[in-house]
Amino acid sequence: MEFIIISLVKAALVAAVLLTLAAYLVWIERKVLAHIQLRVGPYRVGPNGLLQPLADLVKLVTKEGVMPAQVNRFYYLLAPFLAVALALVSISVIPFGTEIEVFGIKTYMGLADVNIGLLVILAISAVSVYAIALGGWASNNKYALLGGLRSAAQMISYELPMSLAIASPLLLANTLSLREVAEAQAGFYFGFLPRWHIFQMPMPQLIAFAVFLVAGFAETNRVPFDLPEAENELVAGFHTEYSSTCFAAFFTAEYVNMVTISALATHLFLGGWNPIVPEPVAGLVPVFLFLAAAAALFFHGLNSVSTRPWDKYSFPVVGVVALGLAGIFALAFLPLPGPLASIAAALHPLFWFCAKVGVILFLFIWVRGTLPRFRFDQLMKFAWTFLFPVAIVQLLATALMVALVK
Amino acid sequence: MDAILFLLFAAIAVACGINLVVQTHPISSALSLIGVMASLAVLYLLLGAEFMAAAQMIVYAGAIMVLFVFTIMLLNAGAEHKKGRSVIARLLGVPALIGFLGLVSFLIQSLLPRSEEVRFGAFTGGTAQAIGKKLFTGYLLPFEVTSVLILVAILGAVVLARKEI
Amino acid sequence: MPTTVPLNWYLILSAILFGLGIAGFIFRRNIITVFMSIELMLNAVNLSFISFSYQLRQVDGHIFSFFVMVVAAAEAAVGLAIILTVFKNRATLAIDDVSSMKN
Numbered sequence: 001m002e003f004i005i006i007s008l009v010k011a012a013l014v015a016a017v018l019l020t021l022a023a024y025l026v027w028i029e030r031k032v033l034a035h036i037q038l039r040v041g042p043y044r045v046g047p048n049g050l051l052q053p054l055a056d057l058v059k060l061v062t063k064e065g066v067m068p069a070q071v072n073r074f075y076y077l078l079a080p081f082l083a084v085a086l087a088l089v090s091i092s093v094i095p096f097g098t099e100i101e102v103f104g105i106k107t108y109m110g111l112a113d114v115n116i117g118l119l120v121i122l123a124i125s126a127v128s129v130y131a132i133a134l135g136g137w138a139s140n141n142k143y144a145l146l147g148g149l150r151s152a153a154q155m156i157s158y159e160l161p162m163s164l165a166i167a168s169p170l171l172l173a174n175t176l177s178l179r180e181v182a183e184a185q186a187g188f189y190f191g192f193l194p195r196w197h198i199f200q201m202p203m204p205q206l207i208a209f210a211v212f213l214v215a216g217f218a219e220t221n222r223v224p225f226d227l228p229e230a231e232n233e234l235v236a237g238f239h240t241e242y243s244s245t246c247f248a249a250f251f252t253a254e255y256v257n258m259v260t261i262s263a264l265a266t267h268l269f270l271g272g273w274n275p276i277v278p279e280p281v282a283g284l285v286p287v288f289l290f291l292a293a294a295a296a297l298f299f300h301g302l303n304s305v306s307t308r309p310w311d312k313y314s315f316p317v318v319g320v321v322a323l324g325l326a327g328i329f330a331l332a333f334l335p336l337p338g339p340l341a342s343i344a345a346a347l348h349p350l351f352w353f354c355a356k357v358g359v360i361l362f363l364f365i366w367v368r369g370t371l372p373r374f375r376f377d378q379l380m381k382f383a384w385t386f387l388f389p390v391a392i393v394q395l396l397a398t399a400l401m402v403a404l405v406k
Numbered sequence: 407m408d409a410i411l412f413l414l415f416a417a418i419a420v421a422c423g424i425n426l427v428v429q430t431h432p433i434s435s436a437l438s439l440i441g442v443m444a445s446l447a448v449l450y451l452l453l454g455a456e457f458m459a460a461a462q463m464i465v466y467a468g469a470i471m472v473l474f475v476f477t478i479m480l481l482n483a484g485a486e487h488k489k490g491r492s493v494i495a496r497l498l499g500v501p502a503l504i505g506f507l508g509l510v511s512f513l514i515q516s517l518l519p520r521s522e523e524v525r526f527g528a529f530t531g532g533t534a535q536a537i538g539k540k541l542f543t544g545y546l547l548p549f550e551v552t553s554v555l556i557l558v559a560i561l562g563a564v565v566l567a568r569k570e571i
Numbered sequence: 572m573p574t575t576v577p578l579n580w581y582l583i584l585s586a587i588l589f590g591l592g593i594a595g596f597i598f599r600r601n602i603i604t605v606f607m608s609i610e611l612m613l614n615a616v617n618l619s620f621i622s623f624s625y626q627l628r629q630v631d632g633h634i635f636s637f638f639v640m641v642v643a644a645a646e647a648a649v650g651l652a653i654i655l656t657v658f659k660n661r662a663t664l665a666i667d668d669v670s671s672m673k674n
Contacts, residue, residue: 119460126468426607566652
């Protein structure tokens with residue numbers, strides 16, 4: 001019974017954080033893209049457009065859901081539901097940190113510690129292609145159908161290099177459980193080089209990491225591989241006909257998938273929650289990072305540009321939040337009573353995990369702001385004649401090195 | 407809990423199986439088959455075959471059925487036209503099927519020795535490690551032969567799908 | 572309410588699915604649906620392999636169903652290529668219309 005209650009609480013917490021994150025990821029993406037293109041981005045709703053996700057949500061939910069004539073109602077509504085459900089399910093096997101003890105209850109940070117966690121994620125990502133293909137087919141629209149077909153072909157093609165890229169760090173870690181994969185990457189070479197899989201001897205996984213990221217971009221239908229929704233050829237691809245809540249479901253699913261892929265990359269290649277520098281310094285990194293952020297925010301708040309009147313108030317407020325975070329991370333260095341100390345200690349792995357996921361998410365947005373879209377034949381050619389052979393050769397090399405050394 | 411899970415997913419599997427047979431549109435059949443495969447994957451988990459459950463979802467539901475769905479969409483296959491079927495077949499088909507299933511069930515219940523109850527966790531030999539070990543020691547030759555089979559299938563598919571034939 | 576079910580029930584479920592596969596194979600007239608019925612039969616067989624594997628506490632049944640999966644993948648690749656070719660030549664998917672061997 002206790003297990004069920006704890007699991008429910010954890011699930012509610014993770015779902016709330018994840019959906020909020022997905023909503024704010026849209027805001028971050030628009031802001032970052034805007035700054036890449038020397039614009040300001042969302043600015044009107046709330047200070048610095050911070051309430052924009054809320055406005056978007058209200059707009060999407062209150063709009064009329066248009067259903068095209070002569071579509072199969074069941075499949076038309078099933079597709080967005082499937083998309084968002086599968087996207088949310090796959091986060092359940094990803095661990096976020098080490099074990100934590102809150103008020104005498106020992107629990108594991110993550111929803112389920114499954115010994116085949118990676119296979120579960122692969123299985124769910126293999127099935128989630130149906131959501132897009134079905135949505136494209138059920139819309140009864142030629143552009144949507146083309147988008148669905150493209151998506152099916154693209155996701156099948158990129159699944160192979162992705163699986164091969166996943167396989168090689170598994171050879172080093174020798175387990176399928178994501179928690180154990182992360183734990184296998186603890187420690188440092190020569191006291192400074194982290195034993196993450198991208199650096200780990202006998203075969204640093206840099207190539208596998210690159211292949212994984214490229215395939216991950218394709219699996220989540222992001223630029224430069226967003227052919228299923230290429231707006232200048234296919235209107236909006238598979239979600240041309242979708243509006244209102246159904247569209248919001250597809251949209252949420254895309255961003256949640258991005259988070260999942262980033263978390264997976266973090267666990268497989270970037271050492272999970274293990275810090276980038278050895279321990280005494282590692283504990284100070286978040287403190288100083290947030291202090292620097294607070295200082296920068298205060299500075300810019302005081303010297304704000306006259307054309308942006310909100311900055312005078314919003315920057316210092318966010319700066320105070322950053323100061324508070326710095327204080328929380330500094331708590332780990334103080335002698336605290338039992339429960340507080342364990343929470344403070346558990347925050348550091350969480351920080352490192354979130355930081356790495358954030359860096360990869362930023363990479364997603366950065367690439368979107370930088371690269372043009374591929375043509376469909378280029379996309380297929382790239383997968384089969386370049387990415388796939390590279391992944392195979394790199395897997396064979398890893399296997400050989402592991403066999404020679406271990 | 408085991409009984410509830412079994413009954414639930416067996417019911418889903420049978421319902422999806424019946425739906426596969428009675429639906430006239432291929433897409434509906436394909437999605438029903440995916441439903442069957444997903445519920446079978448859960449049953450595999452109950453039987454301790456965790457790797458096979460994942461492989462079922464990845465290979466069957468994630469690759470083979472995507473090919474099917476892709477082909478159906480590509481050909482834009484519509485619903486099947488009703489053709490004049492043999493009256494005898496229509497009258498006898500369902501009773502014959504039920505009779506066959508009853509006979510098989512009876513045989514299973516009576517001929518097989520009293521089988522044990524299925525408990526989740528009683529058999530833990532279905533891990534990826536155990537399967538890998540068996541596959542690359544005891545079943546190495548069949549494994550290599552299937553790789554040749556796959557190669558032949560790829561070549562066949564490429565030749566068949568070429569424009570001029 | 573019993574908390575567990577006997578292994579026989581799994582085998583009976585496998586038989587039911589196999590029977591449904593046969594029924595679909597015989598009754599349906601669309602090549603793709605017929606093909607999917609075959610896949611359903613293969614799945615049913617896989618279930619009984621894995622049930623026997625549980626009974627005998629051996630992993631060999633898993634290996635067998637693994638091979639079945641591989642063969643099914645090869646079969647799907649070739650079969651769907653054949654279906655594409657048939658459709659290209661005759662613009663139909665009904666097996667009744669593909670009967671040039673008959674007359």
